[in-house]
Amino acid sequence: MNRGFFPPAEPVSRLIDEFNKLPGIGPKSAARLAYHLLRMPEAEARSLAEAIIAVKDKIVLCSLCQNITDSDPYAICRSKQRDQNKICIVEEPLDILALERTGQYQGLYHVLHGVISPMEGIGPDDLKIRELLGRLKSGKVEEVILATNPNLEGEATAMYLQRLLSPSGIRMTSLARGLPVGGDLEYADEVTLGRALEGRREV
């Protein structure tokens, strides 16, 4: 500033700041995005702004699966084509997106909205576990798939749920651990490789 540094025009600086707050967007990408928006046709920029506002105005949590939805209950919970006897428990709404992309799961979901993390002061009561227990009471559910992330906190949360639900006698499964498809044995870490060996199957 002292040497007469001129920042960009105020609305541009402000937009750069706003983009910079988003995850994975550093100051340089933020500037690039802001200048890209300046060159975009007005209608397209407006359409982005409106999409941001719409998402805040129209989105609620599904009273059943706790996924984000614009109509409660969420489409999957309402669907007659989905297997009502299976519930797949995930940490975040994004995980549902990933599982749906496989096209291989036909059951229902339940979003915890986080994991148990004593370090961050997040306990079971901060997650949507009470809502899960409510859904399991119906007695219709035959299998619960614990699909938390394969890391320390995800595994701890799965373990907690396993203990909590075991008295119910519902079948509990977890996603297979092993080598990622397209991956390289040479680069696999020893824990993954160990789990891949442990879970080996007849060919």
Next chain:
Amino acid sequence: MNRGFFPPAEPVSRLIDEFNKLPGIGPKSAARLAYHLLRMPEAEARSLAEAIIAVKDKIVLCSLCQNITDSDPYAICRSKQRDQNKICIVEEPLDILALERTGQYQGLYHVLHGVISPMEGIGPDDLKIRELLGRLKSGKVEEVILATNPNLEGEATAMYLQRLLSPSGIRMTSLARGLPVGGDLEYADEVTLGRALEGRREV
């Protein structure tokens, strides 16, 4: 879709699509951004949306330097502290930001808004060259710094300007080419290293 794939709620899908259109944001980052916005406090999301709209509503091109600005002429063009005898010619508004960050340039700028690119059908008339000639007519300008990008099209554009302006007798300079500071001689490409040798200076 055939296997009963459920996309996210419509407002979320729409926001993912909108983010996906931005440069450097793929479908996965777009989804991550959209879900991040969902978790953001409403006021912050609105503030991003408003910043996008403000940038389209309030920004114009400076009638002198052609940089984007919210008040014409742009602050640098109006400033009495800037050296009116130097004009630094850049391709894009972002380049001004980069040069201002150095704190070492005290002259004026001129934004071409592109480079000559026969492949993309962009000729000299598509750039803000006419406006540049208008500014040079005043006779006040003593030095023109050609600061287009050090690539094929940038160099060709600089060459074109050099020929165009040489009858005026105005001093023309270009930014030094050489090793990037903090870089590694071993990894420098041969052209850069060649230019660094060519431009070597007494120590």
